[in-house]
Amino acid sequence: MENSFEDLIASYIENKVGISEHFLSDALANSLKQNLLNLNQQSLLMEAGTGNSEAVSYDSAVRSDSIYWLDKKHNNIFENEFFAQIEAFITYLNLSCYTGITGYEFHYSLYEKGDFYLKHLDQFKNNPSRKYSMISYLNSDWQESDGGELLIHQLNNNQKIAPTQGKTVFFKSDELVHEVLVTQNTRMSITGWLKCD
Numbered sequence: 001m002e003n004s005f006e007d008l009i010a011s012y013i014e015n016k017v018g019i020s021e022h023f024l025s026d027a028l029a030n031s032l033k034q035n036l037l038n039l040n041q042q043s044l045l046m047e048a049g050t051g052n053s054e055a056v057s058y059d060s061a062v063r064s065d066s067i068y069w070l071d072k073k074h075n076n077i078f079e080n081e082f083f084a085q086i087e088a089f090i091t092y093l094n095l096s097c098y099t100g101i102t103g104y105e106f107h108y109s110l111y112e113k114g115d116f117y118l119k120h121l122d123q124f125k126n127n128p129s130r131k132y133s134m135i136s137y138l139n140s141d142w143q144e145s146d147g148g149e150l151l152i153h154q155l156n157n158n159q160k161i162a163p164t165q166g167k168t169v170f171f172k173s174d175e176l177v178h179e180v181l182v183t184q185n186t187r188m189s190i191t192g193w194l195k196c197d
Helices: 002-015 026-041 077-097
Strands: 018-020 066-069 103-111 117-120 130-137 150-153 159-161 168-172 177-180 187-195
Touching: 002 018, 002 077, 002 168, 026 066, 026 077, 026 103, 026 187, 077 103, 077 187
Parallel strands: none
Antiparallel strands: 018 168, 066 103, 103 187, 117 177, 130 168, 130 187, 150 159, 150 177
């Protein structure tokens, strides 16, 4: 587990974008994916908005995915396993990089064919608590023709990241503008933020 933590931190230091190809095991990724599909089948996902609870807006011309917030109150064995890994990473990050992270929030994200999310920053103007963004992908057998890449905009170095199963991406929430390109296949992830409340 610590190897994947170190992969995220080392690549972040090098390029402002941390990537671990196997942050999630196949077993956990498959279980989380099945959980997401079950929630979707039960019509429990909701339209994703932009902004926070103080100023949320819904515009499918900007963002067209659906989400479901993870919560320890659900007492879902697989979500709890995911939380345990995130908490271990936060401990490792705080000890090695003195980041002072005190909390987190995550949701499932489902993009159907044709969905996208235009360029944006993850930190709210009226609330700076989100410090780092993390995205863990749940897509096995992803092909280049499936689209749906995460495109991170950096000066002279835009980075396109395929949403392949087990991969996790990590970057500062107030620093890098990014977008999700149009997907041609069902695209699943867990997206969230490490916070200083």
